[in-house]
Amino acid sequence: MSGIAGHGAAVHIENxxxxxxxxxxxxxxxxxxIVSGETLVLLGPSGCGKTTMLRIIAGLEKPDAxxxxxxDKTDMTAVPIEQxxxxxxxxxxxxxxxxxxxxxxxxxxxxxxxxxxxxAARVAEMVALTNIGxxxxxxxxxxxxxxxxxxxxxxxxxxxxxxxxxxxxLTALDASLRDRLRSELNSLLRSLGITxxxxxxxxxxxxxxxxxxxxxxxxxxxxxxxxxxxxxAPQNRFVAEFVGAANIVEGPVSDGRLTLPGGWLALDDxxxxxxxxxxxxxxxxxxxxxxxxFLRGTVESVAFIGDRERLVVTGAANKPLTVDAPNTINVRAxxxxxxxxxxxxVRVLPKED
Amino acid sequence: xxxxxxxxxxxxxLVVVTAAFFLLPMAQLLAVGAGGSRGMSAYLAxxxxxxxxxxxxxxxxxxxxxxxxxxxxxxxxxxxxxxxRFPGRAVxxxxxxxPLAFPGVxxxxxxxxLAGRQGLIGAITAAVTGEKVVFAYSIFGLFLxxxxxxxxxxxxxxxxxxxxxxxxxxxxxxxxxxxPWAVQRDVVLPALGPAFVASGAIAFATAMGAxxxxxxxxxxxxxxxxxIYTEFTLAANFAxxxxxxxxxxxIAWAIxxxxxxxxxxxxxxxx
Numbered sequence: 052m053s054g055i056a057g058h059g060a061a062v063h064i065e066n067x068x069x070x071x072x073x074x075x076x077x078x079x080x081x082x083x084x085i086v087s088g089e090t091l092v093l094l095g096p097s098g099c100g101k102t103t104m105l106r107i108i109a110g111l112e113k114p115d116a117x118x119x120x121x122x123d124k125t126d127m128t129a130v131p132i133e134q135x136x137x138x139x140x141x142x143x144x145x146x147x148x149x150x151x152x153x154x155x156x157x158x159x160x161x162x163x164x165x166x167x168x169x170x171a172a173r174v175a176e177m178v179a180l181t182n183i184g185x186x187x188x189x190x191x192x193x194x195x196x197x198x199x200x201x202x203x204x205x206x207x208x209x210x211x212x213x214x215x216x217x218x219x220x221l222t223a224l225d226a227s228l229r230d231r232l233r234s235e236l237n238s239l240l241r242s243l244g245i246t247x248x249x250x251x252x253x254x255x256x257x258x259x260x261x262x263x264x265x266x267x268x269x270x271x272x273x274x275x276x277x278x279x280x281x282x283x284a285p286q287n288r289f290v291a292e293f294v295g296a297a298n299i300v301e302g303p304v305s306d307g308r309l310t311l312p313g314g315w316l317a318l319d320d321x322x323x324x325x326x327x328x329x330x331x332x333x334x335x336x337x338x339x340x341x342x343x344x345f346l347r348g349t350v351e352s353v354a355f356i357g358d359r360e361r362l363v364v365t366g367a368a369n370k371p372l373t374v375d376a377p378n379t380i381n382v383r384a385x386x387x388x389x390x391x392x393x394x395x396x397v398r399v400l401p402k403e404d
Numbered sequence: 405x406x407x408x409x410x411x412x413x414x415x416x417x418l419v420v421v422t423a424a425f426f427l428l429p430m431a432q433l434l435a436v437g438a439g440g441s442r443g444m445s446a447y448l449a450x451x452x453x454x455x456x457x458x459x460x461x462x463x464x465x466x467x468x469x470x471x472x473x474x475x476x477x478x479x480x481x482x483x484x485x486x487x488x489r490f491p492g493r494a495v496x497x498x499x500x501x502x503p504l505a506f507p508g509v510x511x512x513x514x515x516x517x518l519a520g521r522q523g524l525i526g527a528i529t530a531a532v533t534g535e536k537v538v539f540a541y542s543i544f545g546l547f548l549x550x551x552x553x554x555x556x557x558x559x560x561x562x563x564x565x566x567x568x569x570x571x572x573x574x575x576x577x578x579x580x581x582x583x584p585w586a587v588q589r590d591v592v593l594p595a596l597g598p599a600f601v602a603s604g605a606i607a608f609a610t611a612m613g614a615x616x617x618x619x620x621x622x623x624x625x626x627x628x629x630x631x632i633y634t635e636f637t638l639a640a641n642f643a644x645x646x647x648x649x650x651x652x653x654x655i656a657w658a659i660x661x662x663x664x665x666x667x668x669x670x671x672x673x674x675x
Binding site for chain 2: 109111131132133134135136137138139141143144145146147148149158159162163206207210216
């Protein structure tokens with residue numbers, strides 16, 4: 052694993068908060084552990100503190116007093132970014148306009164005093180790795196957005212960083228290119244075995260790239276988990292609604308049943324007899340004959356999305372339910388339907404103020 | 405009236421004014437320069453005549469030194485002022501750009517107040533060392549005066565260029581291991597290149613043609629604008645002063661054109 056990328060450090064973040072001079076708290080004190088070789092995604096809407104967290108790890112921001120950043124158990128808190136040995140990829144690419152592609156990729160090595168021959172060899176290796184052969188002598192303004200992002204990645208990886216930090220690297224690209232680069236980036240990160248921290252507001256990107264995802268909200272960590280945990284077992288309403296599509300239902304609970312206007316749902320989780328809020332993913336709801344279900348409603352609309360039919364069913368819960376049915380289903384708007392939901396698919400969310 | 409004719413009629417006042425107050429005097433100046441006892445060779449006098457040549461070299465060296473010193477000072481100050489927020493910043497920027505409002509005579513007067521025979525520096529050095537230091541009337545006094553009115557012009561351009569600089573470039577360089585000096589050398593200064601060329605050219609041309617400051621200070625230095633003045637008013641040597649004027653204009657214009665083409669290239673390269 053250490054061949055092409057070097058050794059990826061384990062990162063330990065302890066009580067790192069950030070309060071700006073004007074008193075706004077961008078990040079509440081938070082702790083995180085990132086395993087060596089892991090890709091960790093910081094996911095959240097803008098202003099959630101994810102970029103501030105990344106910049107603290109990079110050394111571009113100093114955490115508030117009491118916060119510490121450790122790479123492989125060495126305290127890096129007071130070490131400036133130029134000595135942290137990190138690689139950074141920016142949303143704006145931040146490529147040097149006065150240098151060619153090859154000079155950009157080799158810049159970190161040149162600064163480190165690597166001799167010309169070794170530098171050229173490493174640059175060639177990076178060019179091959181990121182599929183930008185033939186562009187070595189181009190100027191930056193002669194590259195497309197996708198090519199620029201590859202050069203930025205090559206430049207960051209060339210120095211064999213201990214941690215690779217990526218700040219929304221694909222956001223500036225158009226949708227189809229973004230999807231392609233995302234899967235390329237995914238296989239690249241896997242093959243390098245590098246420790247990577249990836250900031251994004253795009254949940255699809257987070258799902259595909261992250262070994263683990265840290266969902267953030269208003270300067271605090273809302274949940275940490277694998278993509279499956281985040282998707283199927285969100286710990287709060289924010290995570291449930293931010294990651295994927297979610298139906299939020301609420302009603303009184305008695306004897307393990309959640310009562311709704313159109314019937315009831317069996318619960319798997321042990322819940323006290325009281326009002327409860329639960330989440331159901333649209334694709335976990337089955338459409339059956341009215342007589343075969345304990346929960347019934349009226350189809351308000353049917354939209355064909357290609358790989359599935361998206362139904363909106365009213366009357367079943369307090370709010371219309373979104374149901375993703377197979378694209379072979381034959382229902383029309385106005386029809387009465389039964390909805391089948393397994394107890395495992397109903398995720399009871401903790402009470403929030 | 406056709407659309408085309410309408411545009412020509414609108415342009416007519418500009419054509420008349422340009423012809424009457426710019427082209428005609430220029431043509432006249434050219435003719436006067438060639439109409440003296442030397443004929444066309446008056447135009448070469450600026451190079452062949454030792455006294456004129458020395459003055460030309462003086463002027464170019466002084467203007468170049470002013471430009472370089474101004475760029476160094478204005479870049480450091482501009483970077484600092486654009487990147488830091490502190491109490492009194494707005495007042496400081498206003499003060500730094502204040503000399504724009506002064507005519508050259510006032511700038512010269514200020515230099516005399518500072519370093520003249522009755523000046524502040526003279527009084528202090530006389531009190532401390534017993535020897536009065538006076539440099540207002542030397543080339544250094546002139547240099548200081550030129551610096552004073554060149555800095556505001558350059559500092560504003562540099563500040564605007566710094567504001568447009570992507571801070572991500574510097575952060576990227578630092579993440580790759582570049583020290584603060586290396587970041588300035590490899591990233592910031594190359595990115596500011598076009599602004600240096602553009603504002604440096606203006607500073608150079610202004611210094612080449614500055615008259616008021618030189619006139620107020622000049623006792624033992626000769627610069628081209630002063631030479632033209634003395635040839636014209638004292639010696640009544642119309643032909644030579646016209647030829648010198650053309651020479652001064654051509655040299656300043658050539659430097660500006662060169663700078664423009666260089667900055668054009670640099671801008672294209674910087675994307």
